[in-house]
Amino acid sequence: MPAKIPSLVMNNSEFKIRSTPISAFTKEELLAVYRNMLLVRRLDEKMLILLKQGKGHFHIGCSGHEAIQLAAAMTLKSKTDWAYPYYRDLAFSVGLGLTSRDILSSHLSKVTDPSGGRQMPSHYNSREHKIVSVSSAIGANFLPGLGTAQASQFLEKDEVIYISTGEGGTSQGVFFELLNWATRCRAPVVIVVQDNKYAISVPVAEQTSNNSISKTVRGFENLEIFEVDGTDLMNSHAAMKKAVGRARKGEGPSLVHAHVVRLLPHSSSDDQNKYRDAGDLENDRRHDPIEKLKQRLLSSDMGTEKELDDLKQEVFEQVEADTAWCAKQDDPKAEEALLHVLSENPPEHEYEKGTPSGEPVVMVDAINHAMKEEMERDDNVLVFGQDVAGGKGGVFTATRGLTEKFGERRCYNSPLSEASILGTACGLAVRGLKPVAEIQFGDYIWPGMEMIKNQIDSLRYRSNNHFSCPMVIRVPIGGYIHGGLCHSQNIEATFAHFPGFRVVMPSNASDAKGMLKTAIRGDDPVIFLEHKALYRQGFARRPEPDSNYLVPLDKAAVVRKGSDVTVVTYGAMVQKALLAARKFSEAGTELEVIDIRSMLPLDMDTILASVSRTNRVLVLHEDYEYLGMGAEIAAQIADKVFTALDAPVKRVAAKFSPIPYAAQLEDYVLPNDNDIQTALEELIHY
Numbered sequence: 001m002p003a004k005i006p007s008l009v010m011n012n013s014e015f016k017i018r019s020t021p022i023s024a025f026t027k028e029e030l031l032a033v034y035r036n037m038l039l040v041r042r043l044d045e046k047m048l049i050l051l052k053q054g055k056g057h058f059h060i061g062c063s064g065h066e067a068i069q070l071a072a073a074m075t076l077k078s079k080t081d082w083a084y085p086y087y088r089d090l091a092f093s094v095g096l097g098l099t100s101r102d103i104l105s106s107h108l109s110k111v112t113d114p115s116g117g118r119q120m121p122s123h124y125n126s127r128e129h130k131i132v133s134v135s136s137a138i139g140a141n142f143l144p145g146l147g148t149a150q151a152s153q154f155l156e157k158d159e160v161i162y163i164s165t166g167e168g169g170t171s172q173g174v175f176f177e178l179l180n181w182a183t184r185c186r187a188p189v190v191i192v193v194q195d196n197k198y199a200i201s202v203p204v205a206e207q208t209s210n211n212s213i214s215k216t217v218r219g220f221e222n223l224e225i226f227e228v229d230g231t232d233l234m235n236s237h238a239a240m241k242k243a244v245g246r247a248r249k250g251e252g253p254s255l256v257h258a259h260v261v262r263l264l265p266h267s268s269s270d271d272q273n274k275y276r277d278a279g280d281l282e283n284d285r286r287h288d289p290i291e292k293l294k295q296r297l298l299s300s301d302m303g304t305e306k307e308l309d310d311l312k313q314e315v316f317e318q319v320e321a322d323t324a325w326c327a328k329q330d331d332p333k334a335e336e337a338l339l340h341v342l343s344e345n346p347p348e349h350e351y352e353k354g355t356p357s358g359e360p361v362v363m364v365d366a367i368n369h370a371m372k373e374e375m376e377r378d379d380n381v382l383v384f385g386q387d388v389a390g391g392k393g394g395v396f397t398a399t400r401g402l403t404e405k406f407g408e409r410r411c412y413n414s415p416l417s418e419a420s421i422l423g424t425a426c427g428l429a430v431r432g433l434k435p436v437a438e439i440q441f442g443d444y445i446w447p448g449m450e451m452i453k454n455q456i457d458s459l460r461y462r463s464n465n466h467f468s469c470p471m472v473i474r475v476p477i478g479g480y481i482h483g484g485l486c487h488s489q490n491i492e493a494t495f496a497h498f499p500g501f502r503v504v505m506p507s508n509a510s511d512a513k514g515m516l517k518t519a520i521r522g523d524d525p526v527i528f529l530e531h532k533a534l535y536r537q538g539f540a541r542r543p544e545p546d547s548n549y550l551v552p553l554d555k556a557a558v559v560r561k562g563s564d565v566t567v568v569t570y571g572a573m574v575q576k577a578l579l580a581a582r583k584f585s586e587a588g589t590e591l592e593v594i595d596i597r598s599m600l601p602l603d604m605d606t607i608l609a610s611v612s613r614t615n616r617v618l619v620l621h622e623d624y625e626y627l628g629m630g631a632e633i634a635a636q637i638a639d640k641v642f643t644a645l646d647a648p649v650k651r652v653a654a655k656f657s658p659i660p661y662a663a664q665l666e667d668y669v670l671p672n673d674n675d676i677q678t679a680l681e682e683l684i685h686y
């Protein structure tokens with residue numbers, strides 16, 4: 001049974017909030033808002049025309065949403081408050097200060113587009129106006145918005161954070177995560193749900209429990225809910241004013257549930273006649289926010305027909321002139337397409353200064369000391385995750401003592417949600433703090449994947465270097481601990497496939513300390529993989545480096561010199577390679593062992609130089625052989641030094657199955673000493 005199409009009740013008496021009286025505004029203020037409404041409506045029309053002319057490729061409009069969006073812009077402080085809008089927030093963005101040239105440049109993908117032609121149109125972005133670059137992924141703005149709000153609280157700044165979505169977006173789990181943590185910490189956020197009753201073609205009745213998100217979330221303590229006619233400027237303004245006021249006073253988050261209409265199809269790729277009937281569309285048109293405001297202006301003597309018509313003409317001419325201006329702007333340069341994947345700032349550090357000579361330390365303690373020293377050095381370093389705070393100090397004790405030393409403001413527990421950890425880390429970093437977030441096990445990073453893949457990874461790139469979110473994501477990974485399917489996973493090859501990150505894995509305590517400190521001081525998001533089996537291993541123990549010892553995140557280490565075979569490896573496999581090297585040395589074959597340390601970027605120069613000398617190479621890792629790091633390394637070796645090879649590149653890595661629990665099964669799936677011995681013999685005797 002298809003769900004009943006909801007009736008679009010837009011009777012002001014249904015909305016409990018008293019509208020702001022028109023007398024609260026000056027004529028100039030109201031005409032400026034009315035002009036902005038006309039401007040964005042004309043921009044919607046013009047962009048659709050440009051699209052039909054083959055000059056643009058995509059459009060998603062705000063027609064019908066103008067009143068709530070401009071009310072939001074009116075009540076926030078442009079350039080002070082922060083905005084995490086969604087793609088339909090054209091009027092909001094213009095209300096905060098984006099120009100029609102910005103919008104049209106984006107539509108035509110010109111170099112003057114705030115994203116430099118990297119983003120689809122309607123993905124608003126402005127450092128100046130603190131509009132944090134929109135990701136296309138629905139809901140990806142929720143938790144970063146919360147993170148920025150937490151940063152404002154931490155820094156004791158008077159800032160309000162706007163987070164918006166359509167009603168369909170509230171079905172994302174992260175919406176409830178946002179409410180959970182925002183209400184718990186009384187974050188200064190205003191969440192605006194622009195409910196146009198459709199998510200593309202899916203009506204709200206098929207989408208949302210109770211047919212209403214504001215009814216559904218009534219149980220959240222500290223959450224004030226305002227349900228408003230989002231097509232009415234005065235009604236919307238009243239709600240936004242209260243919501244923003246609450247946030248400013250530290251009273252906590254508000255949800256503004258704004259009932260709006262969608263006067264255009266979902267996007268230029270959609271035909272709404274396929275799923276909406278004529279009556280439904282006609283009903284929406286009766287609630288056109290521009291018409292509503294026009295009638296209010298006329299009936300209150302805030303403008304004459306002529307004045308309002310003149311504004312329409314003025315706006316029309318402005319859009320024509322701005323389109324002509326945009327058409328003359330340069331296209332983005334192809335050779336700049338690879339800029340801003342990572343930071344281009346030159347590293348300021350001097351690396352591997354001196355030789356570590358402190359007391360021997362195990363890897364998990366070296367990691368703990370790195371965080372402690374960096375928290376001492378920089379008050380903006382925050383450590384958080386599940387169970388990291390207080391007496392527990394993390395399930396592996398990596399964060400032991402940090403809450404005691406730095407307080408709960410700087411080392412705190414997150415809710416049990418990886419998306420919340422990663423999403424808030426992003427927002428904290430946007431606001432200039434340095435999050436060091438712990439994911440308890442690599443096996444449980446997956447609920448946070450959207451934050452990693454469609455938010456953190458590309459923020460610098462898609463904002464054209466206007467925003468970035470340098471952070472460290474510490475993740476214990478790996479097997480050989482009888483952890484079974486969900487406490488043994490190796491995840492590096494997956495993440496090394498994501499432009500926008502550094503992915504590293506130390507194999508010993510001194511590297512771990514030096515690399516973690518570099519990661520914390522750096523400008524990029526770093527996925528810092530820690531092999532659990534190495535945490536307390538004697539063989540990974542090293543003399544502790546001092547507090548200024550930094551290890552680069554893009555350089556492999558030759559951990560054993562040899563002339564006959566190169567073994568390229570990392571993580572827990574380094575020790576296995578060294579044991580094999582000792583054994584083969586006794587028989588007269590010298591292995592060179594390279595610990596790549598960084599999977600992204602990969603130091604191929606060190607690998608290629610070694611293979612060019614030894615002419616034989618084994619790539620050894622614990623992650624799957626299939627599409628693992630070895631596949632990439634082998635391909636590059638074949639491509640670049642093929643003629644130097646005396647044997648095919650050999651790989652030893654995990655078999656392609658989940659990691660089983662029983663010792664015999666785990667030993668069979670993960671690389672073992674026999675596998676390594678056999679492969680080396682084959683390589684040597686090829």
Ligand SMILES: Cc1ncc(C[n+]2csc(CCOP(=O)(O)OP(=O)(O)O)c2C)c(N)n1
Nearest residue numbers: 088136137138166167168169196198199200
């Ligand atoms: C995570 C995710 N899933 C699916 C999509 C594809 N998509 C784009 S817009 C949209 C509908 C959103 O509807 P709603 O949240 O109600 O906002 P509206 O467009 O109606 O303003 C969908 C499904 C997406 N962008 N992101």
